[in-house]
Amino acid sequence: MGYGNYIDPFAALRPDYTVGAGEKLELTFVVLPGESRDIDVAIDLVGEGAEVSLKGLYLCGGDERVNFRILMHHRAGGCVSRQLFNGIAGGTSRVTFDGRIIVAPDAQQTEAYQENHNIVLTDGAHVETTPQLEIYADDVKCSHGATTGRLDEDALFYMRTRGVPEAEAKVLQMISFLSPVTESLSEAERERTNQKIITLL
Amino acid sequence: MDKLLEIKNLHARIGEKEILRGIDLSIGRGEIHAVMGPNGAGKSTLNAVLTGRPDYEVTEGSIVYDGKDLLSMAPEERSWAGIFLSFQYPVEIPGVTITAFMKAAVQARRKAQGLPEMKTPEFLKLLKEKMAFVQMKPEFAKREVNVGFSGGEKKRNEIFQMALLDPTLSILDETDSGLDVDALKIVADGVNALRSPEKSAIIITHYQKLLEYVRPDVVHVLKDGRIVRTGGPELIEAIEKGGFDQF
Numbered sequence: 534m535g536y537g538n539y540i541d542p543f544a545a546l547r548p549d550y551t552v553g554a555g556e557k558l559e560l561t562f563v564v565l566p567g568e569s570r571d572i573d574v575a576i577d578l579v580g581e582g583a584e585v586s587l588k589g590l591y592l593c594g595g596d597e598r599v600n601f602r603i604l605m606h607h608r609a610g611g612c613v614s615r616q617l618f619n620g621i622a623g624g625t626s627r628v629t630f631d632g633r634i635i636v637a638p639d640a641q642q643t644e645a646y647q648e649n650h651n652i653v654l655t656d657g658a659h660v661e662t663t664p665q666l667e668i669y670a671d672d673v674k675c676s677h678g679a680t681t682g683r684l685d686e687d688a689l690f691y692m693r694t695r696g697v698p699e700a701e702a703k704v705l706q707m708i709s710f711l712s713p714v715t716e717s718l719s720e721a722e723r724e725r726t727n728q729k730i731i732t733l734l
Numbered sequence: 735m736d737k738l739l740e741i742k743n744l745h746a747r748i749g750e751k752e753i754l755r756g757i758d759l760s761i762g763r764g765e766i767h768a769v770m771g772p773n774g775a776g777k778s779t780l781n782a783v784l785t786g787r788p789d790y791e792v793t794e795g796s797i798v799y800d801g802k803d804l805l806s807m808a809p810e811e812r813s814w815a816g817i818f819l820s821f822q823y824p825v826e827i828p829g830v831t832i833t834a835f836m837k838a839a840v841q842a843r844r845k846a847q848g849l850p851e852m853k854t855p856e857f858l859k860l861l862k863e864k865m866a867f868v869q870m871k872p873e874f875a876k877r878e879v880n881v882g883f884s885g886g887e888k889k890r891n892e893i894f895q896m897a898l899l900d901p902t903l904s905i906l907d908e909t910d911s912g913l914d915v916d917a918l919k920i921v922a923d924g925v926n927a928l929r930s931p932e933k934s935a936i937i938i939t940h941y942q943k944l945l946e947y948v949r950p951d952v953v954h955v956l957k958d959g960r961i962v963r964t965g966g967p968e969l970i971e972a973i974e975k976g977g978f979d980q981f
Contacts, residue, residue, distance in 0.1 A: 686788070691825040694785055695839040695895060696813035696846075705838065709829020 547575060548606070554580025561717045562589035562601075564620075565725075566732050569597045575604040578612040578640075585614040590714040590726070593626030593658070594733040603632045605647070607640040610670075616647040619714050621707055623654035623733045630662040632677070638669040647677040652684060652710060654733060704730050737798075738763045738903060738934045744795035746783045752793070753779040755959035761903075761952075764931040768945055768970070769938045771956035772978040777938045780956065781907045784936075785819040786812055800902065813839070814846040816902030820892040820921070827879040832891070835879050836861060836898055843899075864898040868924060889917045893924030904928065904935040908944055922947030942970045955981050 552558045564570050576585055591599050605614045614634070622628050634645045651660045664677040684706055692702035707730045708715075715723045737760045744757040753776045761767050771777050782790045784797070786809040797804040800815060807815065827835065840860075841851050852860075861875060870890050880888050896904055904925065913921070925935055925948045937944060945953075945967075953969040954961045955978065962981045963969065972980070 685825075688825050688827050690787055690809060691821065692827070692835070692838075693809035694813055694819045694821075695835070695899065696810050696843045697835070697838045698810050698842055699808070701838060701842065705830055705834075706827070709827065712829045 548577040548604075549574055550576045550585075552576065552578050552580070552583040552585055552612075554609070555582045556580065557584045557586075559586045559717070560588070561714065563718070563722070563726060564589075564591035564593075564597075564599050565729050566592050566594045567597065569599060571600045571602070573602045575606070576614070577606045577608055578614065579608050581609050581611040583609065583612040585612075586717075587614070587616045588714045588717050589618040589620075590711050591618075591620035591622075591628060592726070592729055592733060593620070593622045593624060593628060595624040595626065597624070597626045597628075599626070599628045601628075601630045601632070603630075603647075605632075605634045605645060607634070607636045607643045607645060609637075610639060610641040610643065612640065613644040614646070616649075617713055618649045619651070619711055620660075621652045621654060621710070621730075621733060622658040622660050625655075625657040626659070628658075628660045630660075630679075631665075632663070633665040633667065634675060634677070636666075636668045636670050636673050636675065640670050641672040643670060643673040643675065645673070645675045649677075649679045650710070651679075651681040652707070653681060654684070700731070700734055703734060707733070736763060737761065738765075738800060739804075739936075740796075740798045742796050742798075744780075744783065744797065745793045746779055746790055747793060748779065748790050753959050754783065756795070757956075757959070757961055759954060759961060761934050761936065763934060764929075765951045766925070766929070766935045766937065766948060767952045767954060768950040769936060769954045769956050769961075770940070770942070770970075770973060770978075773940065775956045775978075776959040777940070777956055778907070779959075781819070781905060781938050784905055785809060785817065810842065811846070813899070814843045818896050818899055818901035818904045820896060820904065820906045822907040824880050824883075824888045824892055826881045826883075828881050830879050831876055832879055833858075833861060833875045836895065839895075839899065860898065864894055867897050867927070868894045868920070870894050886914070886917045886920065889913070890920050893920055896924060897928065900928075902933055904933070906935065906937045906939075906944075908937065908939040908941070913944070918944055918947060942974050945970050957981055 562572055630649045632647050636643045649662050660681050662679040664679050666675055689702045708727050739761040741757055741759040744754050746754040868890055955963040
């Protein structure tokens with residue numbers, strides 16, 4: 534694909550995973566502070582009833598560069614894919630999220646969902662999120678949602694009036710923001726991730 | 735007489751707009767004060783300044799609480815010193831349970847006071863006791879703070895937290911309240927139960943309804959950023975009859 538100077542970020546992506554009829558795939562990606570990473574994942578759903586759950590989180594507090602490129606290709610009908618990526622960017626980090634869902638013409642009764650939520654902690658941090666849906670079938674349920682915002686000042690103040698110190702209130706809020714993703718981790722991994730949150734302050 | 739709270743010549747603004755224009759107010763130990771006033775009088779600003787909400791700037795005056803300079807204290811330090819603010823619109827905290835939230839609050843205060851952490855069984859016992867005290871169903875302990883709560887449930891949660899934290903000075907923000915009678919009674923019962931010779935409360939309100947259930951010792955009328963009248967409970971009736979224009 535080429536449209537003038539536009540470079541398709543997905544052009545070179547080959548499927549990393551092929552999920553067949555009745556198969557299930559669950560993956561969770563974790564990017565911890567200090568890691569610059571390119572996470573490229575392409576998944577083909579090729580058999581009826583295939584299910585994919587893809588989750589990810591990132592924590593950036595310095596000058597990390599983190600790029601997610603996710604391609605979810607529904608080639609067969611009756612498949613379900615769910616994606617949830619949450620992350621927190623501080624310091625002077627740069628994060629991009631490119632997520633594309635393609636539903637092939639024959640892939641009727643597809644369910645495909647994608648969510649990407651980001652918290653930006655500093656003026657120096659930058660997050661760019663580009664969700665894309667390409668749907669060629671007509672009987673599908675697809676949605677994507679992307680948000681980028683700051684910590685909730687009202688909630689922080691509320692917690693502080695009850696005696697929770699500001700730093701702890703921020704950490705609590707960040708733990709809860711990541712919890713839909715961290716709940717899929719083992720307890721040890723979840724603990725390790727939550728311990729890192731404080732380094733972002 | 736030993737005062738718990740002494741506000742002197744308080745001026746405050748948000749942005750360029752001066753809202754409090756010289757407030758003098760002192761509250762003795764054991765007293766309940768009502769601050770009443772029309773919309774735009776400065777009730778919310780007074781509340782915000784007392785609890786240390788960011789964005790509000792005090793330009794003049796002082797507040798001494800229990801011998802300490804209140805304005806130099808962070809919101810959490812005010813809480814540790816025994817001040818509690820009951821929100822008119824309590825905030826939702828998704829992902830944080832009431833138990834986790836209150837545990838964080840109690841342990842932080844104990845740490846600030848140089849006390850060892852409270853053991854979990856002891857904390858859970860306290861939690862259960864206070865929930866029963868405000869007639870809150872035990873399953874709320876595991877609910878996320880205020881998420882999906884009805885108006886009455888939110889109020890009950892505020893009064894539960896107040897009972898648990900056992901404040902010396904409670905500030906009740908009922909500024910523009912759409913409280914129904916049930917919610918009013920929850921608040922009133924909570925405040926009345928905490929009445930003692932050492933504890934004080936300020937009820938900031940537009941309406942007299944709550945004051946039928948909690949009788950204040952002193953009533954102040956706030957108008958255009960100043961206290962324009964101070965008196966006893968008889969002022970409530972005067973406001974009910976003649977509104978705020980008479981002051």
